[in-house]
Amino acid sequence: MKIFTAQQIYQADKFTIEHQQISSDQLMERAAIQLFEWMHSRLQGAEVIIQLFCGIGNNGGDGIALARLLKEAGYTIQVHVVNYSETRSKDFLLNLERLKDRKIWPDFINDDSSLPEISPNDIIVDAIFGIGLNREPSDWVGKLIQHINQSQAFVLSVDIPSGLPASQVPSTTDHVIRASYVLSIQLPKLVFFLPETGVYLNQWELLDIGLNTGFLGPEQVAFHFVTLPEVQSMYRPRLKFSHKGTYGHSVIVGGSYGKIGAVQMAADACLRAGSGLVTAYIPECGYESIQTALPEAMVLTDEEDNFLTSIDIPFDPSAIGIGIGMGTGEKVVKAFESFLKKTDQPLVIDADGLNILSKKPELFKYVPKASILTPHPKELQRMIGDWKDDFDKLEKAKALATKYGIVLVLKGVHTITLYNGLGYINSTGNPGMATAGSGDVLTGILTGLIAQGYDSLQAAIFGVYLHGLAGDVTASIESYDAVKATGIISNIGKAYLELFKRPEVEGGNTA
Numbered sequence: 001m002k003i004f005t006a007q008q009i010y011q012a013d014k015f016t017i018e019h020q021q022i023s024s025d026q027l028m029e030r031a032a033i034q035l036f037e038w039m040h041s042r043l044q045g046a047e048v049i050i051q052l053f054c055g056i057g058n059n060g061g062d063g064i065a066l067a068r069l070l071k072e073a074g075y076t077i078q079v080h081v082v083n084y085s086e087t088r089s090k091d092f093l094l095n096l097e098r099l100k101d102r103k104i105w106p107d108f109i110n111d112d113s114s115l116p117e118i119s120p121n122d123i124i125v126d127a128i129f130g131i132g133l134n135r136e137p138s139d140w141v142g143k144l145i146q147h148i149n150q151s152q153a154f155v156l157s158v159d160i161p162s163g164l165p166a167s168q169v170p171s172t173t174d175h176v177i178r179a180s181y182v183l184s185i186q187l188p189k190l191v192f193f194l195p196e197t198g199v200y201l202n203q204w205e206l207l208d209i210g211l212n213t214g215f216l217g218p219e220q221v222a223f224h225f226v227t228l229p230e231v232q233s234m235y236r237p238r239l240k241f242s243h244k245g246t247y248g249h250s251v252i253v254g255g256s257y258g259k260i261g262a263v264q265m266a267a268d269a270c271l272r273a274g275s276g277l278v279t280a281y282i283p284e285c286g287y288e289s290i291q292t293a294l295p296e297a298m299v300l301t302d303e304e305d306n307f308l309t310s311i312d313i314p315f316d317p318s319a320i321g322i323g324i325g326m327g328t329g330e331k332v333v334k335a336f337e338s339f340l341k342k343t344d345q346p347l348v349i350d351a352d353g354l355n356i357l358s359k360k361p362e363l364f365k366y367v368p369k370a371s372i373l374t375p376h377p378k379e380l381q382r383m384i385g386d387w388k389d390d391f392d393k394l395e396k397a398k399a400l401a402t403k404y405g406i407v408l409v410l411k412g413v414h415t416i417t418l419y420n421g422l423g424y425i426n427s428t429g430n431p432g433m434a435t436a437g438s439g440d441v442l443t444g445i446l447t448g449l450i451a452q453g454y455d456s457l458q459a460a461i462f463g464v465y466l467h468g469l470a471g472d473v474t475a476s477i478e479s480y481d482a483v484k485a486t487g488i489i490s491n492i493g494k495a496y497l498e499l500f501k502r503p504e505v506e507g508g509n510t511a
């Protein structure tokens with residue numbers, strides 16, 4: 001799913017109005033009907049007070065039109081117009097008139113007004129600012145936003161939390177609505193997914209208002225939101241007349257004394273992702289534990305007991321994942337360096353592989369093109385230095401990925417894969433995955449997918465999704481709190497099944 005900028009959304013708006021021969025007011029009415037139906041289907045006429053805070057632009061217009069529909073359905077509403085400018089939009093004014101025609105009189109909040117009382121049991125509709133926000137809200141609007149945030153009431157934001165710019169970090173953090181739920185008009189916004197801006201919303205959902213796909217379809221975007229249909233189309237089915245050689249021989253290189261488990265988990269995840277054969281390449285000290293715990297894997301050991309001193313794989317692997325639990329001691333660095341210099345097949349590089357690259361950035365030029373690098377935020381910071389904000393981080397990371405022709409997987413709540421100037425934002429995963437070893441599992445999955453013939457970008461997008469889904473399946477069985485990396489591994493199979501599960505038909509069977 002494409003993520004459009006505010007400018008593109010305005011263009012889609014215009015294109016739809018022209019091509020469907022409707023008025024902008026009709027488009028606003030579609031939005032209001034969708035908003036109303038969402039609320040009505042949940043509230044079912046409940047006797048709750050709904051306070052609508054509406055700006056004077058089209059976001060406010062959506063709110064005012066919604067107020068009318070709510071009132072007509074018998075809800076108790078209070079409408080507040082947040083009067084932050086003299087320039088009111090045409091469709092706002094039109095809807096305000098319609099409201100007045102029905103004898104509904106909003107109160108107008110100005111810079112010297114006292115703030116309305118809000119009970120924690122009220123429902124707030126936040127339609128103050130939408131994607132038209134282009135500067136900081138003035139102080140009194142900021143105070144109103146703070147007042148709403150402190151109310152403990154359920155806050156439903158229309159399109160985007162008010163005060164949150166569509167493609168920028170807000171400068172005053174407490175002048176942004178903290179939305180319990182955002183009903184976003186048809187298209188998700190980039191700020192929903194970044195750590196610094198995603199914190200302003202708890203949950204979000206899209207409301208389809210029938211924007212014309214004739215415009216949206218061909219339009220280029222910098223970021224995609226990766227959802228099930230995209231991932232399904234990448235899946236490479238197992239062939240009937242196949243054998244283990246068909247699915248590749250992966251090698252997981254890493255480990256050191258006390259950190260052999262990382263390699264074991266990656267090797268296990270690699271097998272679960274479907275790699276035909278898996279070899280673990282580790283220091284001697286891990287031999288027995290891996291052979292015992294993971295009988296499906298083969299093991300090659302370094303001469304040294306406790307860490308790697310040379311990496312010589314005596315065959316041509318289909319894929320190599322390297323760096324986990326490896327350490328960054330002098331001899332390990334040497335072994336990694338000479339391995340990089342003699343390897344030209346794309347690698348999956350994680351953990352200490354990344355830390356070594358950060359220490360010796362001159363090695364980047366030896367990283368094979370199309371390798372996947374999977375930094376968590378700290379590893380990324382070691383690689384690209386400090387960033388001003390999340391947008392700056394994305395630019396710097398994109399520049400690094402483009403410079404070396406690598407696939408950069410920025411791990412996080414919404415993991416973002418960057419390649420060739422474009423970004424792919426993942427939609428699966430949960431806080432239970434913030435647990436030791438879950439990154440090692442990802443390395444194993446990515447390596448296993450490359451071994452099976454997925455290209456690096458597809459392996460990254462598909463693998464990150466599958467990893468998150470396996471985490472979601474695990475959490476659904478065991479709670480967020482009890483998710484362990486080995487649990488994620490054992491649910492990779494269920495995640496594969498989940499990819500193609502047919503939706504259940506209400507009240508019937510899906511035979």
Ligand SMILES: NC(=O)C1=CN([C@@H]2O[C@H](COP(=O)(O)OP(=O)(O)OC[C@H]3O[C@@H](n4cnc5c(N)ncnc54)[C@H](OP(=O)(O)O)[C@@H]3O)[C@@H](O)[C@H]2O)[C@@H](O)CC1
Pocket residue numbers: 009010012013027028031055056057058059060061062084085087089128129130131132133134135136137138158159160185211
């Ligand atoms: N296709 C779609 O998606 C559809 C979208 N729809 C809805 O339209 C919404 C966008 O509406 P919008 O363009 O009128 O902008 P909105 O956010 O209401 O702001 C209003 C004006 O406020 C101003 N302003 C900005 N910052 C300010 C500040 N800090 N303090 C004071 N003033 C400030 C600025 O005007 P300026 O003062 O710069 O002239 C701005 O124009 C969108 O989010 C969605 O809800 C639907 O109706 C149907 C179709």
Ligand SMILES: Nc1ncnc2c1ncn2[C@@H]1O[C@H](COP(=O)(O)OP(=O)(O)O)[C@@H](O)[C@H]1O
Pocket residue numbers: 376411412413414415428429430431432433434435436437438439440441442
């Ligand atoms: N709150 C979260 N929501 C979703 N995914 C998360 C969350 N926290 C961590 N993850 C995922 O878990 C993995 C953690 O990786 P990493 O930090 O390298 O762990 P480790 O070093 O312990 O293996 C990443 O894939 C990350 O995207």
Ligand SMILES: [K+]
Pocket residue numbers: 059126127128129130157158159160161162
């Ligand atoms: K809003």
